[in-house]
Amino acid sequence: MSTPTNPQTPSPKKHMPAVGIIGLVLIAAALGSVYYTQFVVSHSTACLVVPEHRLYIMQAIIHERGGFQVQAVYKLNSTAAPLPPFSNVTGPKITSRNATQLAPLPDPSLVFGSVGDTITLYIHPVSTNESTVQLPGLQGHGYDIDSKSFISITNSTIPKSNLINFGNWYTVSFQIVGQGTTKYRCTQTCSNEHPQMNGDLRAGCGG
């Protein structure tokens, strides 16, 4: 009796094509997800709209008479264009030569911009002179933004006290550096509805 020959063990080389294909698929999937997160996702969160400089003309009046109201929105015709002449007595002097009026936003207190935009607010605090509704002796309203985490303020005439006096105009400019939503609000107790005297500041992408 001859000793049986060792049964043929299958050569590992026979597995190689399958292992190689699985390996290639895994590498492709890994590269694909890297590409997806690096480029596709970041493209949708970064804003690809052309930056503009928007001007918001706003009135600040007790909430019973409207609160913060955007009266007009413009965009500068060129982001390199100088801002319109501004006086703290008469406000900004905007002409069609350097700015174009935009359609009003559905929410009259909303300030909206896209990431990369510059926003300039012109705020006019107005007294109603109604001592039954407006707190007697009130000097003005207040203006402050809750979270400044996604904006970078480049210029402001609003005093550190945030008090904006009746009859004067105030301006603040900022760049939008990220998406986000916060509230701006009156900081002076001005009427019964003072707690509602606020508006949204929203930074998105386009719109």
Ligand SMILES: [Cu+2]
């Ligand atoms: Cu107020």
